[in-house]
Amino acid sequence: MPDGLYASPVEVTVDREEICVVGPIPGPAGLAKDATPAERDAALDGRIAEFRERTRKERMAVARAAERRYRRKVSWGAECGGRREIFTNVSAPVMTRLRQPQRQVLDTLIAAGVARSRSEALGWCVRLVESHADDWLRELRDSLEHVRHVRAQGPDRPADEAPAGGAPAGGPAQDAEDGA
Numbered sequence: 001m002p003d004g005l006y007a008s009p010v011e012v013t014v015d016r017e018e019i020c021v022v023g024p025i026p027g028p029a030g031l032a033k034d035a036t037p038a039e040r041d042a043a044l045d046g047r048i049a050e051f052r053e054r055t056r057k058e059r060m061a062v063a064r065a066a067e068r069r070y071r072r073k074v075s076w077g078a079e080c081g082g083r084r085e086i087f088t089n090v091s092a093p094v095m096t097r098l099r100q101p102q103r104q105v106l107d108t109l110i111a112a113g114v115a116r117s118r119s120e121a122l123g124w125c126v127r128l129v130e131s132h133a134d135d136w137l138r139e140l141r142d143s144l145e146h147v148r149h150v151r152a153q154g155p156d157r158p159a160d161e162a163p164a165g166g167a168p169a170g171g172p173a174q175d176a177e178d179g180a
Helices: 037-054 056-070 100-111 118-132 134-153 172-178
Strands: 011-014 018-024 073-080 083-088
Touching: 018 083, 037 056, 037 073, 037 083, 056 073, 100 118
Parallel strands: 018 073
Antiparallel strands: 011 018, 073 083
């Protein structure tokens, strides 16, 4: 990454299809402290657009090298004044199998005019979960970390040994299983 492209270290997110690079940029110069929300939004939009145009050649050179090396597309974004904008990123097809009740959800979204196809309806559902479930997803990730920890301990512990961070043997969890 060229020095000075972003104001500080970047966030790099990688999946099978794409490498997404997002970094902070300085806020707009000369924005009055008593600026209206509309003025602030316009200034942030302008600052991000200016950064995007000014750094295009440099970012594209980095992207070409990274795409050859890692065999993934590279996308870019910027954060400025609490706003995060991804410039262009990959829209990858995802195949899935759904049972009838799940297909009916998608068909209802189509019938209501929310989406034009099942594919579009499924994308709408994913975006909805993404935008409204931050706390739930964070809790789920934390739970997965706990599962990895417990799995690493293995089943060979004596029955009276309490697992780290869990209920002691014979505690409420075991009583519930025993039907007590």
